[in-house]
Amino acid sequence: MSPAHARPIALRWCNAGLGLAIAWVMLLNCGYVGSATHAAPQDKRHQAAQDRPQDEPVADHRLHRELYVPIEHLDALLISGDQRVYLEREEFDRLLMQRQVESESPPIDSAVLAANYSMRISGDRAFIDGELTIANWQTQPTLVPLELSNVGLLSANVDGGPARLTRDQHGRTLLMIEGEGTHRCHLNLVTSVQVDAARQTLQFQLPRPPACQLEVVVPGDVEVTQGADVVERVVDTRSNTTRFQWILRTGPMSVTMSLNNKRLQDSSITLARSVLVSELRRGGERLHATTSLHIVHGAVNEFRAGLDENVEVHQVDADRPHQWQVVRGESGPVLVVRFPTPVTDLVVLRCVLDVHRGADSQWQFPRFAPMDTIGASAVAGVLLEQGLRLSGIDGELVMPIDGRILVDALPQTLQSAQTVGADPLVPVAAFVVPASSRYTIAAHLDAPPAELHVASTAMFTVSEQQIQQTAVMAITPLHQRVYHVDLQFPVGWDIETVRDAQGEPLQFDTRNEDDRVRAHVTLARAVQSGETSTIHLTARIVPDDWIGDWQSQTVEIRPVEVVGATDHIGAIEILPAGDLEARVVQSEELIVLSSAEKQEAGLSTDDAGAAFQFWEPSWSATLEVQKFAPRKVARTLNFVDLQPDSMRAHAELIFLIERAATSELVFSLPESTPTEISITALA
Known part of the structure; x- marks a missing residue:
């Protein structure tokens, strides 16, 4: 049957979960569909498109497919799914255009x-x-x-x-x-x-x-x-x-x-009670302030305290989260401690402040004045390191009390500092400070001069390659803390290692100063007054013309000086190595030690070395170094192999070397010796 006798029928079906799917099927009233049948629907669609009015919208056929099915197979489509409705072609085109318009509209207005x-x-x-x-x-x-x-x-x-x-x-x-x-x-x-x-x-x-x-x-x-x-x-x-x-x-x-x-300050009522302890040492001064804030009414979210110009806040602790900073106020620096949550109950603050004193012997108690309170009272005390003296203590707007009560009321920050091996502190004065921020406590501070005592032993090993110095120095400061030491070497010395008593390396840097080499050594920890710190060092020097062929040389050795040392005593030993002989021909400030005294000083028991003791760090020694001449004895063994047309000789030279080592052996050969010879040395 030709396509002109085809009957157009449209089907619409909806499947749950797949949305709305539309397709229309052209059913034919014949049982055979030939090749011409496939071309006719295409011509029919073009004819239908030409017959439509120009203003009628045309469906986009790229969005669906058209299938032509024989009429006898229509039941296969109808029974394969549910929710299907029969449509005429005109209604199908109208629904298709409506769906396209709806899809082009925005999802929201x-x-x-x-x-x-x-x-x-x-x-x-x-x-x-x-x-x-x-x-x-x-x-x-x-x-x-x-x-x-x-x-x-x-x-x-x-x-x-x-x-x-x-x-x-x-x-x-x-x-x-x-x-x-x-x-x-x-x-x-x-x-x-x-x-x-x-x-x-x-x-x-x-x-x-x-x-x-x-x-x-x-x-x-x-x-x-x-x-x-x-x-x-x-x-x-x-x-x-x-x-x-x-x-x-x-x-x-x-x-x-x-x-x-x-707003919080205007509506709150706060009382402050403080314990102020000044820790006076030779190395500096620290103020330990423990303040209890009693919130009588309202709430506060910050604490402020006035400070002196020469005070630097080192640490602030509290029993709750906080932040602190130092700001500039109208009358000087102000410590501000802020709490993220307003405080309505008791708060305890523990502050540590470093006080920078000048060279003036006049001393005044550092200021720590709580602000924004209706009342602020305190107990102020002074703890003095042994060896210091505080005289002429006088105060205004304060009442003196027994200073021994400070022993039982030391701040927690000061108690923790005492466990680090610091020198003992002695309470010398205590005062009750009423509710006033204008009090003064002044005195005259006398401090003995700082001292640095050094005791050392040094061994100078003289070899053909170099002169090496191995020294041990015991440094004991008095009336001061020592964090580093400066060592001075004669020019030409090269410092190899610097270690502490446990063998751990110490950091140091060197620089040249005129005829000296200065080494700045940083100690592992601060050495308190009366403590002893030990330094182990090695250094080497290669004198001029030392490497070469020589039989005798003169060299001068000088000590390693500790800059700022009050006194420097010790012992030295000069020990030759190898085939060298070192003899002291001139010395200054040196005293010869016996074998027993060498052992007491911690030196070696080798009889080849000369030992000396010194009491001043200005000693010097001039050495005459000689090389031992070796004694050589030789034996010769000759073997000759005669042939009709040649001769072959084999000679063995056996040298016996005594007294000293040698770096060369010399022997002679006949003038008739061929140029092509083989020499082998067996040590």
Whole structure:
């Protein structure tokens, strides 16, 4: 049958889970479909397209396929699925065009694309300015929902004109947008801030688009304790405000912050009780301050104390999280300790301050004056290192008490410092300081001069390659702490190693100074007054013309000096090595030691070495170094092999070398010896 007799039938079926699928089938009233049958439907579709009016939309056949099935096989399609409806061709084309139009329309009518919020907190109110960017994809008016909660609307405008707002049945705020495109909406909002004795809380909800920014400005120096993700926090001391960058969350937010410092101070009542102990040592002075803050009323989130100009804060500890810094106040430096959560109960602070004293012998008790309190009293005491003397102690606005009570009331920071092997401290004075920050305690401080005692032993090993010095130095400071020592070597000496008593290497650096080599050695730890630290060092020198052929040379050796040493005593030993003989031909400030005295001084028991003792570090010794001449005895064995046309000789020379080593052997050969000979040496 020709395609002209084909009967068009459209089928539509819906399968659950696969959505809506549309296909139409051209059924034929014949049992045979030839090759001409396949070409006719294509011509028919072109003819149908030409017969349509020009304004009628044409379906995009690339989105579906048309199948032609014989009419007798229609039951195979009808029974293979459910939810199928028979359609005429005209209805099928109409539904297909409607689906294409629906797929081209946007999934939503409008959306908030971006938002920029600025919040300013003033008293118990928070004022919010919001700039929203809204996109509308419909030409007709559209209602845009705004997720606002716990805020009051002061004003709103869209594109410079008044905004039209309403609410739906759920209480949501709806903003009417007219016209397709991008629109700007400006909102002025306000919300309440709940303030109690120690914190301030605000609750709100704002529209949260994908691109969003929230800046918050709060009076005073405050912290966010919970409820907000802080990106940035900046404290502006000039305007006395804190500026935050928050990440706006989706849904309602409840943010808790600490109170403004000034507001807390004005509404709180605080008492301060302090124990101030000045630790006076030869190496410096430290003030140990233990302060108990009693919050009688309200809450505080910071503690302030006035300091002297020559004071540097070394350590601040507390029984709760805190941060501290030193700022510049009207009357000098001020220590500020901040707590992230306002404090309403007892707080104990332990501070350690380094006091930088000048060369003046006049001493004055360092100032540590708590601020923002209705009362601040203290007990002030002085602990003196043994060997120091404090005379003429006098105080104003203080009452003297028995200084021995400080032994049972030492601050924890001072007790921990005492365990490091420091010199013992003696309590010399104590005072009760009433509620006044203008008290003074002064005295005259006498300190004995610092001393540095050195005892050393040195061994000089003289060999054909070099002169090596191995020294052990015992350094004992008095009336001072020693952190490093400076050693001076005669020019030409090369320092190889510097180690402590446990054999651990010590850090050192060297530099040349005129006719000296100076080595700056850093000790493993500070050496307290009366302690002894041991240094082991090795150095070497190669005198001029030392490497070569010589029989006798003269060389001078001098000591290693410790810069700043009060006295330097010790012993030296000169030990030749190999085939050398070293003899002291001239010496200054040296005393010869016997074998027994060498053993007492910790030197070697080798009789070949000469040992000396010195009492001043200015000794010197001139050595005459000679090489022993070797004694050589030789025997000769000759073997001759005679041939008719040649002669072959084999000779063995046996040398016996005594007294000293030699680096060469000399022998002679007849003048008739051929030039091609072989010589082999066997040691």
